Amino acid sequence: MNRHLLETDQIHCYSQEGLRISCGGTGQDASNEKKINQDVNGRFQVWDHVVEDRLAAVTWSRDANPAEFPLTWQEALQFVADMRARKVYGYGNWRLPTRRLLFSLISHQNLNPALPNGHPFENIFTGYYWSADTCRRLSDQAWYVHLGGGRIHRGMQHGSYMVWPVAAKHVEPADPDRFVAYDCCVHDFRTGLTWSRDADRPGGRSTWQVALSTVQALNAEKPGGYQDWRLPNIRELESLVDLESHSPALPAGHPFVNVQDAYWSSTTSVYEPRYAWTVYSQDGIVGVGFKPHADFYVWPVRNG
Numbered sequence: 001m002n003r004h005l006l007e008t009d010q011i012h013c014y015s016q017e018g019l020r021i022s023c024g025g026t027g028q029d030a031s032n033e034k035k036i037n038q039d040v041n042g043r044f045q046v047w048d049h050v051v052e053d054r055l056a057a058v059t060w061s062r063d064a065n066p067a068e069f070p071l072t073w074q075e076a077l078q079f080v081a082d083m084r085a086r087k088v089y090g091y092g093n094w095r096l097p098t099r100r101l102l103f104s105l106i107s108h109q110n111l112n113p114a115l116p117n118g119h120p121f122e123n124i125f126t127g128y129y130w131s132a133d134t135c136r137r138l139s140d141q142a143w144y145v146h147l148g149g150g151r152i153h154r155g156m157q158h159g160s161y162m163v164w165p166v167a168a169k170h171v172e173p174a175d176p177d178r179f180v181a182y183d184c185c186v187h188d189f190r191t192g193l194t195w196s197r198d199a200d201r202p203g204g205r206s207t208w209q210v211a212l213s214t215v216q217a218l219n220a221e222k223p224g225g226y227q228d229w230r231l232p233n234i235r236e237l238e239s240l241v242d243l244e245s246h247s248p249a250l251p252a253g254h255p256f257v258n259v260q261d262a263y264w265s266s267t268t269s270v271y272e273p274r275y276a277w278t279v280y281s282q283d284g285i286v287g288v289g290f291k292p293h294a295d296f297y298v299w300p301v302r303n304g
Contacts, residue, residue, distance in 0.1 A: 004055055006191055006235050007034050008108040008267055009116055016209045016291040018273035027212040029108070029233040029267040046120045049089045050167065056104050058168035059091065064124040064147075070160035073142045076130045080165050091167040096132035099143040099152065099243065101166060103286070106150040108234065108267050108277070114150040128161040137246035137283055149271040152238075152286035181255035185224040191239050193232075196223065196300040200258040208276045208291035211264040211298045218300060231266040232301040234277035234286065241284035249284035260297040264289065 010030045013023040023031035045052040051060045067079050076096055083094035107116045112126045126148035134157075135141040141154040144161050155161070180187050187194045201223075202214060212231055219227040242251040248259045262280045269275040275288040278296055289296050 004035065005104050006193070006233075006239060008233050008235055009110075010108045010233075010267055010270070012109070012268075012270075014268045014273040016207070016274070018291075020273075027216050027230055027266060029265070032230065032233070032266075041118075043116070044120050050091070051120055053105075056101055058097075058101060058166050060105075060121070060167075061089075061094075061165045062120065062122055064121045064164050065162055066123075066165065067163045071130075071163055072160055073130055073157035076161075076163045077132075079163055083165055093167050093169060094165045095168070096130055097164065097166040097168075099131040099133045099145065100238075101168075102129060102131050102145045102164070103150075103152060103235075103238065106145065106147075108150060109270060111149055111271055113147050115147070125162045128155070129164050130161045133243050135246075135283055136244060136249070143243070149269070150277075150286075151288070152284075154283060154285070175251075178251060179255050183224055185226075186255050188239075191236070192304060193236060193239075194224075194226075194302050194304060195240075195256070196229070197256060198258050199256045199263075199299050200260050200297055201300060202298070205294045205297055206264075207294045208264055208289065208296075210294070211296070212266065214298055215300050223300075226302055228302050229300040230302065231264060232299065234265040234267040234279070236301055237263060237265045237277075237279045237299070238284075238286055241279065243284060246283050248281040250281070262289070262296045263299050264296040 013021050013026050013028045013030045015021050043055050049062050051062050080094045080096055084092055107114045113124045128144045128146055131143045133143045135154040142157050143154050145152050178190050184197055185194050186197045215229055215231045218229050241249050265277045267277045269277055269288045274291055276291055278287050278289040
C-alpha cells in the first residue's frame, strides 16, 4: 500500500462542539505531520478522457458518471463489461473500482464533492457510487461510497447507485505474513504502522475527546517502550479492514485481542464537525460518531 494513501488531507482541528480550534497538542488528525501536499500536484495526470492516478497506480474515467443514471449493482457490472468489450478510450480493462480504490479518492477536508483540491474529474454526482466488493456477511449486498461526504456503507444489490469506471490490473495481494506480534504491539508490514495488540486499550467506550486524551496519557506508560502513540486517522483505521472476513472484518489469523465493535478515528467529519469518523468492525462500515457520546472504543497506533 502506498504510504501516502494512509494520510488524509484534513488541515483543521475541531472541538467536541464542532468549532475550529488550534491543532497544537490536540492529537487530532490535522495536528500530525504529513508528507504530501494538500492539493493533487503530482498525483493526477490528465490524458484526454482518462486520468492517471499515480498514487493508486490506476487510471480513472475523467467523466465520473459515464452511465448518466443510477444502475443496480449487476447493471453496473454489465456497464463496465461493455466498456471493456468496446475498449472505450483505448482501454480493455475497465471495471468497477474496489471499495478501497474508491475510498482512496475521498477528501476529508472538502465536501460536495469530497474530492481533493484541484482534482481534474468532471460530471461528479455528490451521492453514492458502487464498488466492486460485496459484503462477506450479507452476500446480497455490495459496498458503496458517498462522494458528497465520504461515508462507506453496504446496500442491497438491487438498489441503484452511480458508476465510476477504473482501468487497472490492481489487485490487493494476499499477505499471510502481513503482521508480526511482539509483547504489547503488532507491526503491519503492509502499511508500516504499529498497533496496540490489545484492541481495547486502555479499555471501554469513551467520548471522542476522552479517546484523544487517553492515547496521549498512554504515552506516559511507554507501551512497548514507545512514547509516540496516537489515535489513528480514518484511513489508517480503515486499512485494517479485510472484506473477506466479518465479525470482525479483520484479516484471517490476525494477532489482535479484545477486538470491539466500533472505533474512533482522529479525523473530524467536516460534513458536520460535531462528529468524527469511525469504523465498525463487524463488516467494516466507515461512518461517523457524535463526539460527546461515549459510543466508541480506542485502538492506539504509531508510525514505524
